[in-house]
Amino acid sequence: MDISPQAKRVLVTGGAGFLGSHLVDRLVKQGHRVSVVDNLLTGNLDNIRGHVESGRIRFHDHDVIDPFNLAVDEIYNLACAASPPLYQADPIHTAKTSALGALNVLALAERHNARVFQASTSEVYGDPQVHPQPEGYWGNVNPVGIRSCYDEGKRFAETLFMDHWRHRGLDARIVRIFNTYGPRMSPSDGRVVSNFIVQALQGDSITIYGDGSQTRSFCYVDDLIDGFLAFMNAPRGTTGPFNMGNPAEFTVRELAELVIDLTGSSSRIVYRALPSDDPRQRKPDISEVHDALGWQPKVDLREGLSRTVAWFDAVLRSEGRSSERLPQAMAA
Numbered sequence: 001m002d003i004s005p006q007a008k009r010v011l012v013t014g015g016a017g018f019l020g021s022h023l024v025d026r027l028v029k030q031g032h033r034v035s036v037v038d039n040l041l042t043g044n045l046d047n048i049r050g051h052v053e054s055g056r057i058r059f060h061d062h063d064v065i066d067p068f069n070l071a072v073d074e075i076y077n078l079a080c081a082a083s084p085p086l087y088q089a090d091p092i093h094t095a096k097t098s099a100l101g102a103l104n105v106l107a108l109a110e111r112h113n114a115r116v117f118q119a120s121t122s123e124v125y126g127d128p129q130v131h132p133q134p135e136g137y138w139g140n141v142n143p144v145g146i147r148s149c150y151d152e153g154k155r156f157a158e159t160l161f162m163d164h165w166r167h168r169g170l171d172a173r174i175v176r177i178f179n180t181y182g183p184r185m186s187p188s189d190g191r192v193v194s195n196f197i198v199q200a201l202q203g204d205s206i207t208i209y210g211d212g213s214q215t216r217s218f219c220y221v222d223d224l225i226d227g228f229l230a231f232m233n234a235p236r237g238t239t240g241p242f243n244m245g246n247p248a249e250f251t252v253r254e255l256a257e258l259v260i261d262l263t264g265s266s267s268r269i270v271y272r273a274l275p276s277d278d279p280r281q282r283k284p285d286i287s288e289v290h291d292a293l294g295w296q297p298k299v300d301l302r303e304g305l306s307r308t309v310a311w312f313d314a315v316l317r318s319e320g321r322s323s324e325r326l327p328q329a330m331a332a
């Protein structure tokens with residue numbers, strides 16, 4: 001792949017993770033000079049190994065809580081564990097990643113006059129009492145609960161981004177990502193889509209937390225990355241925050257049943273305790289981002305899950321861990 005004449009120097013923090021590595025693929029395809037800063041806390045170098053070994057991207061093993069310098073034109077700040085069990089494993093580090101990571105990334109953007117993008121989250125709405133959630137809703141967040149390190153960290157990062165835009169004229173942008181899934185989620189990161197697919201493919205019990213009536217809205221990764229790129233290419237002053245996600249809402253129980261259907265698994269559903277502060281409902285209002293960028297997701301849950309199941313099946317088979325037989329159509 002050649003460097004395009006319009007090539008920009010683009011930094012992706014967290015670029016070895018699930019979303020970051022898909023973003024890196026697309027930026028490389030567009031011909032940009034891409035660098036990744038990642039401490040591999042929850043990411044995997046294999047996600048970007050091809051680009052690193054071919055010399056198409058530069059990888060820096062670095063923790064964003066410590067300052068760093070690279071010459072850049074654009075920054076996507078994605079570095080942060082996203083799975084609840086993983087971001088709760090070292091909550092102080094998670095809070096530092098959001099707060100100090102944002103400050104370090106913003107300082108870098110100021111130094112090089114770069115456009116800078118923050119991967120925020122639907123978690124800024126906490127356990128929402130307004131449904132679906134528009135950007136104008138301020139949320140219902142427990143500031144002292146087990147999710148606070150992430151929720152409050154991301155909320156503080158949004159504050160820092162907006163104040164750098166308002167007071168220093170920095171070209172800052174914020175996207176609030178709703179549950180996104182797809183190939184390259186870590187099989188062991190504990191999020192619902194990866195857990196259910198891995199459990200189904202291995203013939204293990206599918207673990208629903210609570211009674212499974214809580215809802216989420218699941219976005220396929222390719223749709224989300226389309227949104228990221230459209231947002232970053234919008235004119236200066238397009239700061240957001242914008243919700244990005246697929247507004248089709250499902251209960252966790254419906255998700256479990258769909259995964260069983262798609263995999264043809266013999267797994268049975270078991271019920272486990274609901275973690276504290278687990279949001280009851282979540283669904284993005286995407287009218288603002290649709291009006292501003294014309295963006296909306298295209299891949300429905302059945303189609304996206306089919307692609308994701310096929311990817312997990314290949315990974316687990318290569319590790320000798322898949323015990324179920326996929327339906328003929330999907331195994332092809």
Ligand code: NAD
Nearest residue numbers: 014016017018019039040041042043063064079080177180
């Ligand atoms: P992920 O865990 O796969 O990727 C996060 C990446 O950041 C990993 O490669 C990890 O090693 C790296 N990282 C973590 N802490 C770091 C630190 N202190 N310094 C350097 N690197 C660090 O998760 P993901 O799903 O790809 O999420 C990417 C971003 O999107 C995160 O900021 C997350 O909060 C946000 N987000 C994701 C979702 C989703 O559904 N996937 C939803 C809301 C927000």
Ligand code: UDP
Nearest residue numbers: 084190191192193195207208209214252278
């Ligand atoms: N969940 C579940 N079983 C699992 C993992 C998660 O029932 O094995 C539930 C979890 O309690 C939450 C929803 O699925 O209600 C989504 O969880 P996830 O960790 O993917 O993300 P969240 O949206 O909670 O950050």
